[in-house]
Amino acid sequence: MKIIVLGGGLVGGVIARDLKTDFDVTIADNSKQKLKILKNNFLLKTIFADLSNQSSIKKIVKNFDLVIGAVPGHLGFNLLKSVIEAKKNIVDISFFPEDAFKLDKLAKKNKVIAIVDSGIAPGGNNLIIGYHYSKMERLKNVECYVGGLPLLREPPFEYKIVFSVVDVIEEYTRPSRIIKNGKLIIKDALSDIELHDFQNIGLIESFNTDGLRTLLKTIKAKNIKEKTLRYPGHAQKMKILSDAGLFSKKEVLINGKLIRPLDLTVKLLLPKWKLKSREEDLTIMRVIVDGIETSKLVRYQYDLFDRFDKNKNITSMARTTGYFCSTVARLIAKKLYNKTGISPLEYIGANEKCFNFIFDQLSKKKINFEVKKINLV
Numbered sequence: 303m304k305i306i307v308l309g310g311g312l313v314g315g316v317i318a319r320d321l322k323t324d325f326d327v328t329i330a331d332n333s334k335q336k337l338k339i340l341k342n343n344f345l346l347k348t349i350f351a352d353l354s355n356q357s358s359i360k361k362i363v364k365n366f367d368l369v370i371g372a373v374p375g376h377l378g379f380n381l382l383k384s385v386i387e388a389k390k391n392i393v394d395i396s397f398f399p400e401d402a403f404k405l406d407k408l409a410k411k412n413k414v415i416a417i418v419d420s421g422i423a424p425g426g427n428n429l430i431i432g433y434h435y436s437k438m439e440r441l442k443n444v445e446c447y448v449g450g451l452p453l454l455r456e457p458p459f460e461y462k463i464v465f466s467v468v469d470v471i472e473e474y475t476r477p478s479r480i481i482k483n484g485k486l487i488i489k490d491a492l493s494d495i496e497l498h499d500f501q502n503i504g505l506i507e508s509f510n511t512d513g514l515r516t517l518l519k520t521i522k523a524k525n526i527k528e529k530t531l532r533y534p535g536h537a538q539k540m541k542i543l544s545d546a547g548l549f550s551k552k553e554v555l556i557n558g559k560l561i562r563p564l565d566l567t568v569k570l571l572l573p574k575w576k577l578k579s580r581e582e583d584l585t586i587m588r589v590i591v592d593g594i595e596t597s598k599l600v601r602y603q604y605d606l607f608d609r610f611d612k613n614k615n616i617t618s619m620a621r622t623t624g625y626f627c628s629t630v631a632r633l634i635a636k637k638l639y640n641k642t643g644i645s646p647l648e649y650i651g652a653n654e655k656c657f658n659f660i661f662d663q664l665s666k667k668k669i670n671f672e673v674k675k676i677n678l679v
Contacts, residue, residue: 432648
């Protein structure tokens with residue numbers, strides 16, 4: 303199988319490197335510097351390309367069997383649409399704000415398997431929730447907490463990025479949708495701050511972000527929420543920046559020039575948020591699913607604690623997101639999942655064979671979840 307990875311960033315590069323062990327892999331990006339590193343250090347085939355251009359995308363993917371979408375969120379939806387129009391199967395991790403299901407009819411018409419949100423979150427949480435949703439007589443409550451953190455806490459933000467700065471800020475500004483008592487509720491991003499005590503790390507705060515995405519349409523439960531994890535105090539600092547208008551995309555006139563405050567903020571934050579070479583990071587995730595199983599109220603709790611890979615020099619967030627995506631790609635390559643149309647990971651989780659395959663493959667890469675079952679009644 304010939305696979306093309308569109309996007310050569312921290313996560314896209316890891317996906318390509320992993321898939322290269324089994325497939326003929328090429329990676330495309332608009333950065334010659336990134337491509338040079340990937341080619342020289344990891345012997346990957348590369349293509350220099352403008353991944354914001356739909357005709358360019360269609361031309362690039364023409365001779366490949368499977369496409370991996372790993373671009374920043376603002377490019378993701380149009381890239382997905384272009385690949386579907388090119389009639390190529392795709393596994394995508396781009397965190398775009400648009401509704402992927404708008405492309406469902408097109409994907410079915412073109413007989414395309416399009417798996418979206420195929421990272422650790424969204425992705426891994428969807429897989430877990432979809433699995434138990436298919437098994438339970440009735441799903442009652444769902445909670446998901448997830449975050450990527452630097453091991454060393456450097457003030458003032460105590461945070462480092464492993465993907466697009468713009469995508470992170472988008473999480474901090476887009477209104478958060480949750481289900482409460484069976485109704486859709488809109489919450490401000492960064493709201494409802496809570497403290498949690500996580501083993502191996504201590505106190506962590508959680509706050510609302512718009513991470514439920516496809517789950518709002520595919521899963522029925524009384525309560526469903528998703529929150530981002532950071533070191534305590536981070537949300538309040540981000541709220542100050544947001545309230546001051548520094549995350550605004552609306553142009554303002556400064557010294558005779560029209561400038562978006564967001565663009566300036568990104569330039570100022572990037573040096574503070576960028577991981578240093580070989581700087582260690584963590585990925586923490588907790589998924590809680592309550593429901594009726596064999597007429598009893600039970601709870602399943604999944605906990606993930608993952609760390610930077612010192613041997614391969616791969617960040618934990620790139621590991622967990624990238625390997626999750628590459629595992630889903632292997633699922634397609636082995637023809638274990640063949641449903642055409644738009645498929646979020648909760649659809650795949652409903653297939654027990656696919657669910658077990660993904661967790662088995664991740665375990666081989668030392669990405670392991672601790673699973674607890676608790677009888678609530």
